[in-house]
Amino acid sequence: MVALTDEEKAMRDGRDGDAVAAAMDLLIRYADALGAEHLCETRNVAGTNTQPSPAKTKLFEEGGWSKAFAVISLDCDDDITVPQMKVPTCQLQHGFGNDALGIMPYSERNIELQADAESFYSSKGVNVLATCTPYQVGNLPTYGEHVAWMESSAVVYANSVLGARTNCEGGASTGSASITGRIPCWGNHLVENRYGTHLIESGLRMTGFQDWGMFGYFVGDAVMEARPVMVGDLGQPDLADLKHFGAAAASSGGVEMYHIPGRTPDAPTLEAAFGGAAPPEPLHYGEAERRAMYDSLNSIGNSEDVDFVLIGCPHASLEQIGRVARALEGRTLSAGTELWVMTPRALRSVADRNGWTATIEGAGGRVLTDSCPAMSRVAPAGTKVFATDSAKQAHYLPAILGIEAWFGTTEECVDAAVTGRWRGSLAPAAVVR
Amino acid sequence: MTSVAEPRRLVLRGRGIVPGRVEGEALVSHETISGWGGIDPATGTIVERRHELYGVCFTGKVLVFPGAKGSSGWSGFFQSTRLMGTAPLAMVFTNLTTKAALGAIVTRVPTVTELDDDPVARIATGDRVEVDADNGLVVVHGPWPRSDHPR
Numbered sequence: 001m002v003a004l005t006d007e008e009k010a011m012r013d014g015r016d017g018d019a020v021a022a023a024m025d026l027l028i029r030y031a032d033a034l035g036a037e038h039l040c041e042t043r044n045v046a047g048t049n050t051q052p053s054p055a056k057t058k059l060f061e062e063g064g065w066s067k068a069f070a071v072i073s074l075d076c077d078d079d080i081t082v083p084q085m086k087v088p089t090c091q092l093q094h095g096f097g098n099d100a101l102g103i104m105p106y107s108e109r110n111i112e113l114q115a116d117a118e119s120f121y122s123s124k125g126v127n128v129l130a131t132c133t134p135y136q137v138g139n140l141p142t143y144g145e146h147v148a149w150m151e152s153s154a155v156v157y158a159n160s161v162l163g164a165r166t167n168c169e170g171g172a173s174t175g176s177a178s179i180t181g182r183i184p185c186w187g188n189h190l191v192e193n194r195y196g197t198h199l200i201e202s203g204l205r206m207t208g209f210q211d212w213g214m215f216g217y218f219v220g221d222a223v224m225e226a227r228p229v230m231v232g233d234l235g236q237p238d239l240a241d242l243k244h245f246g247a248a249a250a251s252s253g254g255v256e257m258y259h260i261p262g263r264t265p266d267a268p269t270l271e272a273a274f275g276g277a278a279p280p281e282p283l284h285y286g287e288a289e290r291r292a293m294y295d296s297l298n299s300i301g302n303s304e305d306v307d308f309v310l311i312g313c314p315h316a317s318l319e320q321i322g323r324v325a326r327a328l329e330g331r332t333l334s335a336g337t338e339l340w341v342m343t344p345r346a347l348r349s350v351a352d353r354n355g356w357t358a359t360i361e362g363a364g365g366r367v368l369t370d371s372c373p374a375m376s377r378v379a380p381a382g383t384k385v386f387a388t389d390s391a392k393q394a395h396y397l398p399a400i401l402g403i404e405a406w407f408g409t410t411e412e413c414v415d416a417a418v419t420g421r422w423r424g425s426l427a428p429a430a431v432v433r
Numbered sequence: 434m435t436s437v438a439e440p441r442r443l444v445l446r447g448r449g450i451v452p453g454r455v456e457g458e459a460l461v462s463h464e465t466i467s468g469w470g471g472i473d474p475a476t477g478t479i480v481e482r483r484h485e486l487y488g489v490c491f492t493g494k495v496l497v498f499p500g501a502k503g504s505s506g507w508s509g510f511f512q513s514t515r516l517m518g519t520a521p522l523a524m525v526f527t528n529l530t531t532k533a534a535l536g537a538i539v540t541r542v543p544t545v546t547e548l549d550d551d552p553v554a555r556i557a558t559g560d561r562v563e564v565d566a567d568n569g570l571v572v573v574h575g576p577w578p579r580s581d582h583p584r
Contacts, residue, residue: 055516085578170508
């Protein structure tokens with residue numbers, strides 16, 4: 001049984017109202033299921049409340065957003081009043097907003113419901129960041145901080161790049177954490193569960209985030225849910241590189257935590273990455289493995305006629321939006337091809353100021369916010385073949401939407417949008433001698 | 434039930450994480466299961482195209498599987514099966530993770546994990562299985578007799 005502090009017992013026993021008591025009840029059942037010995041205090045929750053689903057819509061129609069929050073976010077059937085969020089809580093990506101109205105088969109009713117949910121939850125103190133990458137728009141936990149986050153790519157980034165500590169949480173655990181400031185102290189919250197389990201030795205230097213994406217796809221497939229440690233002359237990754245690496249590793253496997261000695265904060269050295277234990281025999285990543293990942297990510301593409309190009313999964317950084325705009329300058333999209341750049345609204349406002357949105361829209365593309373085709377399960381009507389610079393989307397979207405996929409660099413994707421044809425190929429690897 | 438031959442009666446001992454006792458027909462997945470992108474809550478069906486149980490409905494079955502994979506939406510998707518009336522009858526799984534534990538809790542079906550033998554290897558689809566999550570037991574009775582097949 002999980003041990004509770006006096007404060008936690010008071011919350012469980014109703015001192016702070018029915019909703020908090022229900023949240024503590026869920027957290028206790030969850031902690032006991034995991035075998036957690038106690039709860040962590042947290043001041044940082046990233047969850048999802050606003051996206052309509054058939055079940056949530058039904059609950060909303062029965063009893064408003066309070067009912068939906070009680071059942072879905074607290075696993076509670078009682079009528080409760082939703083209190084103010086106790087700790088800073090943000091909304092992850094959600095369904096499409098009204099910038100998508102009329103351009104795809106996503107229901108207007110869902111967009112209305114979501115707007116209504118946004119008003120409700122923001123009045124309760126939820127920050128509607130509306131992105132799978134809260135770390136790109138200001139939600140940056142400090143090193144060692146216990147947080148309660150959902151979204152596989154955000155979880156792996158928080159654990160590995162920021163050195164915060166979170167498990168892969170769900171709707172009910174983040175909902176309960178948001179009004180109690182507690183989450184089971186288990187798994188990735190405990191230092192002994194954060195050391196590396198596998199050693200990956202790369203003979204290649206990464207030359208951009210396409211390379212980091214393929215490397216992540218290889219690593220996830222090789223270790224599944226385990227904790228890989230990557231060594232070699234990898235080069236200096238930036239935010240987009242590690243974002244794509246982690247997202248790919250969380251897609252092909254279920255990686256929640258990795259180390260790159262000297263680059264990620266839990267592992268200043270190889271020794272630290274393994275907690276002083278002897279590193280295991282390394283797995284090798286070289287030219288053949290890189291080629292195999294490229295071929296695998298492109299195995300669903302047959303037709304070279306591309307009718308949809310998607311940039312931004314996880315959500316595009318400012319640098320990525322700028323790259324798309326530069327590649328599009330003075331060009332016009334092919335008549336039969338859509339180009340969407342997915343990003344949070346906060347970054348879009350900067351892209352607007354920089355003139356990048358105007359350049360992209362002037363060429364016939366769109367900058368869309370707060371969601372993605374995988375989350376909302378819709379693409380432009382009639383899409384048969386899409387191209388993307390994201391290993392994660394190349395992995396998921398063919399399965400979700402039944403369409404063909406091409407995976408390449410940002411510039412190859414922009415080229416496909418302009419010509420309507422896929423002409424990508426794998427650039428030579430940067431072999432380390 | 435007395436007519437059932439029980440040559441394969443087997444008791445697996447583990448830890449109940451969602452209480453309750455039920456008896457039903459097993460549906461065994463040898464592969465991990467995705468929630469988001471892997472199941473359709475409206476129909477209680479596995480929809481991941483490359484999955485061994487693609488197109489198979491788990492509603493009312495004792496779902497035996499190695500564990501959860503994929504998105505953190507896992508628990509929400511299985512919770513939706515309860516709300517849509519398509520949930521499994523019980524869950525028996527091998528690999529304890531936050532996704533599977535929370536998912537079982539919000540699906541509110543008797544669930545046993547951390548068993549002393551591999552349930553995925555020892556239970557076959559179609560077996561009659563008692564899940565006693567109050568005591569952490571899974572009792573396997575062998576193939577469900579066609580005469581009282583629950584369909």
